[in-house]
Amino acid sequence: MSALMMGLGYLVAVFFCIAILVRVVHFANTPAHLRWELYPVPHEPPEKVEHGGSYLEDTDWWTKKHESDIPNEIKEMLEEILLLKALRTHNRKLWYVSFPFHSGIYLVAGFLVLLILGAVLSALGLVSAPEPGGLARLLFVHLPALLGFIGFAMGLAGALGLLFRRLTEPDLKDFTGPVDHGILVGFVLLFGLAFTCLLTDPTATGFRAYFLGLATATPAALPPLTYLVVLLGCIMLAYIPVSHMSHFVAKYFTYHSVRWNDEAMEPGGKLDKAIQKQLKLPVSWSASHIAGDGKKTWADVAGTNPTKESGK
Amino acid sequence: MSKPISLNDFDKPSEQLTHLELQELMPLPPPYDNVDEHPRWAPLKPQAREKYACSLDDTIAISLPKPQSKEEERELLEKFVSGLRKLLSREDNWSFLQPLLLSLEHCEKCQSCNESCPIYVSSGHNDLYRPTYRSEIFRRLVNKYGKGQKLRAKIKGEDIDLNWTTLSRLAELSYRCTLCRRCAQTCPIGIDNGLITHEIRKLFSQELGIAPKEIHDDGSMLQLKVGSSTGMNPLVVKDNIEFIDEEMEEMTGISIKTPWDKAGADILLIHNAGEIMAWPENPGAFAIILEAAGMSWTLSSDLVGYDGINYGLWYDDVQLARVALKHAEIAKKLGVKKIVIGECGHASKALTVIADRVLVGNSFVRRESAMTLIADIVDSGRLKLDPSRNNFPITLHDPCNLVRLMGVVEPQRRVLRAIAPQFREMEPHGVHNYCCGGGSGFAIMSGHNFNDWRTSVSARMKFKQILEAFSDCMDPSVKKYVCAPCSNCKGAIRDLLAYYDAWEKSSINYGGLVELVVNAMPEIKEPFIEWEWH
Numbered sequence: 001m002s003a004l005m006m007g008l009g010y011l012v013a014v015f016f017c018i019a020i021l022v023r024v025v026h027f028a029n030t031p032a033h034l035r036w037e038l039y040p041v042p043h044e045p046p047e048k049v050e051h052g053g054s055y056l057e058d059t060d061w062w063t064k065k066h067e068s069d070i071p072n073e074i075k076e077m078l079e080e081i082l083l084l085k086a087l088r089t090h091n092r093k094l095w096y097v098s099f100p101f102h103s104g105i106y107l108v109a110g111f112l113v114l115l116i117l118g119a120v121l122s123a124l125g126l127v128s129a130p131e132p133g134g135l136a137r138l139l140f141v142h143l144p145a146l147l148g149f150i151g152f153a154m155g156l157a158g159a160l161g162l163l164f165r166r167l168t169e170p171d172l173k174d175f176t177g178p179v180d181h182g183i184l185v186g187f188v189l190l191f192g193l194a195f196t197c198l199l200t201d202p203t204a205t206g207f208r209a210y211f212l213g214l215a216t217a218t219p220a221a222l223p224p225l226t227y228l229v230v231l232l233g234c235i236m237l238a239y240i241p242v243s244h245m246s247h248f249v250a251k252y253f254t255y256h257s258v259r260w261n262d263e264a265m266e267p268g269g270k271l272d273k274a275i276q277k278q279l280k281l282p283v284s285w286s287a288s289h290i291a292g293d294g295k296k297t298w299a300d301v302a303g304t305n306p307t308k309e310s311g312k
Numbered sequence: 313m314s315k316p317i318s319l320n321d322f323d324k325p326s327e328q329l330t331h332l333e334l335q336e337l338m339p340l341p342p343p344y345d346n347v348d349e350h351p352r353w354a355p356l357k358p359q360a361r362e363k364y365a366c367s368l369d370d371t372i373a374i375s376l377p378k379p380q381s382k383e384e385e386r387e388l389l390e391k392f393v394s395g396l397r398k399l400l401s402r403e404d405n406w407s408f409l410q411p412l413l414l415s416l417e418h419c420e421k422c423q424s425c426n427e428s429c430p431i432y433v434s435s436g437h438n439d440l441y442r443p444t445y446r447s448e449i450f451r452r453l454v455n456k457y458g459k460g461q462k463l464r465a466k467i468k469g470e471d472i473d474l475n476w477t478t479l480s481r482l483a484e485l486s487y488r489c490t491l492c493r494r495c496a497q498t499c500p501i502g503i504d505n506g507l508i509t510h511e512i513r514k515l516f517s518q519e520l521g522i523a524p525k526e527i528h529d530d531g532s533m534l535q536l537k538v539g540s541s542t543g544m545n546p547l548v549v550k551d552n553i554e555f556i557d558e559e560m561e562e563m564t565g566i567s568i569k570t571p572w573d574k575a576g577a578d579i580l581l582i583h584n585a586g587e588i589m590a591w592p593e594n595p596g597a598f599a600i601i602l603e604a605a606g607m608s609w610t611l612s613s614d615l616v617g618y619d620g621i622n623y624g625l626w627y628d629d630v631q632l633a634r635v636a637l638k639h640a641e642i643a644k645k646l647g648v649k650k651i652v653i654g655e656c657g658h659a660s661k662a663l664t665v666i667a668d669r670v671l672v673g674n675s676f677v678r679r680e681s682a683m684t685l686i687a688d689i690v691d692s693g694r695l696k697l698d699p700s701r702n703n704f705p706i707t708l709h710d711p712c713n714l715v716r717l718m719g720v721v722e723p724q725r726r727v728l729r730a731i732a733p734q735f736r737e738m739e740p741h742g743v744h745n746y747c748c749g750g751g752s753g754f755a756i757m758s759g760h761n762f763n764d765w766r767t768s769v770s771a772r773m774k775f776k777q778i779l780e781a782f783s784d785c786m787d788p789s790v791k792k793y794v795c796a797p798c799s800n801c802k803g804a805i806r807d808l809l810a811y812y813d814a815w816e817k818s819s820i821n822y823g824g825l826v827e828l829v830v831n832a833m834p835e836i837k838e839p840f841i842e843w844e845w846h
Contacts (some may be wrong), residue, residue: 059680
């Protein structure tokens with residue numbers, strides 16, 4: 001059992017990392033697209049951001065230096081990531097349950113990172129059996145336990161709230177399927193059982209033993225409840241990157257590559273070259289005004305006047 | 313209250329998926345709050361019902377003929393599936409592949425965007441018009457037919473059948489959104505339902521050859537054929553501008569000779585040619601301002617060079633690229649320093665922003681909106697202006713393309729603050745504005761009873777905003793002006809005000825920005841703004 005759970009842990013960790021990487025590469029490798037920004041764009045200078053303006057407000061903007069306000073963009077990102085600003089502004093009712101759910105996940109992520117770090121350092125002999133009152137004990141025992149307690153509690157409250165909303169709100173019901181309900185039930189069970197685990201084992205001995213086992217490749221015997229939490233955790237972790245729940249990856253691209261991407265074309269620049277290359281891609285759209293045959297390129301069809309070609 | 317419409321209803325044949333009652337629509341402020349005084353919708357004619365797909369709602373936007381045989385129906389469905397796959401291909405859809413995949417694969421269906429949609433809210437919260445409804449239907453079709461995930465669709469309870477009902481309803485539904493992208497602004501993840509609508513329209517146009525006649529046949533195709541969607545060829549447009557020059561001289565006493573094809577001019581000005589036909593005072597006012605400011609400018613009489621419209625922006629990437637390339641080619645030929653696009657939101661966005669990644673290599677040319685140019689002229693003091701000549705209530709409509717989608721917000725306000733003492737904002741305004749209701753081609757679409765739907769539903773929020781902006785001066789003795797620096801918006805607002813008799817009842821008129829600038833010029837003896845309905 002212990003060896004099986006360890007194997008599952010390795011497998012899921014590797015799968016999670018690869019699946020996330022695949023998703024990142026999948027989006028990063030898509031061709032340069034046409035501009036589709038949406039204002040306000042927070043990296044515009046403050047006097048523009050104030051009213052949502054862009055450098056296109058300036059006559060002959062290309063003769064002026066375009067300064068980006070990166071700190072404001074970071075501030076905007078942090079508000080969005082940590083406080084779910086857009087949801088708070090536009091859907092307060094859902095924010096009340098989504099915010100604790102997401103905050104819970106962040107805290108649980110912190111809990112896991114500290115446990116893994118502690119286990120790895122311990123396996124390397126850099127941190128020995130933590131002594132009471134020592135910094136290592138504070139960092140790798142008390143702090144993760146605190147993060148876990150709060151994180152699991154918030155996650156549980158959030159998941160229950162989301163499930164309730166998805167089951168009862170007329171606006172959400174029609175758009176929520178059995179799999180969505182199942183996932184939320186999974187989170188309720190995971191966070192609920194993990195919280196119970198910590199109640200019975202406030203210093204997370206079981207979890208620490210599991211991660212130390214992973215770090216040292218030594219199967220550790222765990223209490224049954226911890227096994228169950230690990231199993232559920234593995235299932236949820238494996239599901240996230242293959243579902244729409246990987247929106248934390250997508251969000252980077254929706255904001256930076258689409259919504260806030262106001263990069264202007266510079267003749268001879270990298271973007272210019274990339275688009276010129278893409279204009280050589282074949283077109284197979286078959287409507288008569290395009291008549292793509294899979295051989296003609298985008299440059300060919302864009303340079304054709306269909307009213308002359310067809311004599312219309 | 314309309315019957316709730318489920319996602320599962322969409323592929324089930326029925327006479328009509330939804331029906332709107334005037335009483336269910338969002339209430340309007342006084343004195344337009346009595347629904348009994350509102351115009352009744354013309355029902356679809358029996359011949360139209362017989363001939364065209366009309367099982368979505370009370371109107372028809374695209375006049376999609378019903379298939380005459382099973383074979384024809386099968387062919388349409390097959391083409392739709394091949395179009396789905398092409399939308400997901402890097403070769404056929406490099407232009408929007410990344411944004412499309414992001415929006416298809418990551419929506420949490422949290423419905424945070426719904427209340428931002430003026431159509432959904434104006435319709436009385438009809439489920440069919442939720443920004444998420446159309447996207448979710450399309451997402452299910454993409455997953456099942458485009459990606460072949462049939463089992464997944466069943467397991468997830470997201471199964472949908474692709475049949476004639478689904479196809480025809482989706483084609484129509486893609487023309488119940490103005491692509492204002494207000495919904496995208498609110499999405500916590502950055503999902504863009506406006507983009508999904510845009511891509512659905514592309515699939516229908518680029519693969520099935522299906523698009524509203526006003527946008528395709530009488531729009532981008534006519535523009536490429538004769539030079540303008542108005543039907544004006546180069547000779548006619550020159551004649552019309554000559555006539556406008558004469559009119560301007562008669563109205564203002566200022567002698568104007570619009571320059572044509574002036575090689576080496578600083579600016580190639582491209583109007584939406586609809587202005588020349590419908591609102592000649594707009595190109596006339598431009599000419600007066602540019603001449604008075606001593607600018608070096610020209611119009612072009614080359615095919616397409618005198619019409620800035622680019623309807624491809626709303627439905628077809630190939631048509632967009634063709635028109636943009638023509639504009640750039642003409643500017644290159646004339647050797648101008650830059651193209652300036654007149655008062656037209658979609659033309660400004662198409663050429664400055666979207667075509668920024670089309671005009672590469674030798675096609676590259678600098679482009680900008682006329683808003684900045686006019687604001688600079690006003691700020692520079694090159695024109696003598698007397699704001700008291702514009703001393704009447706003025707509110708500003710923000711064209712979505714110019715503001716939310718380009719970030720050109722302040723220049724037009726700088727002008728108004730300088731020349732309009734009674735300027736007041738609508739709420740919300742700027743990048744959070746509401747669409748005029750005529751966006752994405754709606755302003756020029758009026759087949760069957762589409763005008764009823766547009767003015768009652770998609771433009772309803774704008775009418776509410778206009779009325780609220782003038783709530784302190786609704787008495788018809790006070791003449792009021794809605795400044796809409798965009799040709800399509802102006803058309804939509806004209807139809808809206810006419811529909812509710814707002815000129816007769818409340819003295820609300822409309823017009824562009826440059827007309828107000830000329831009206832403020834003291835050397836012009838008679839007021840340039842004509843207070844009569846046009």
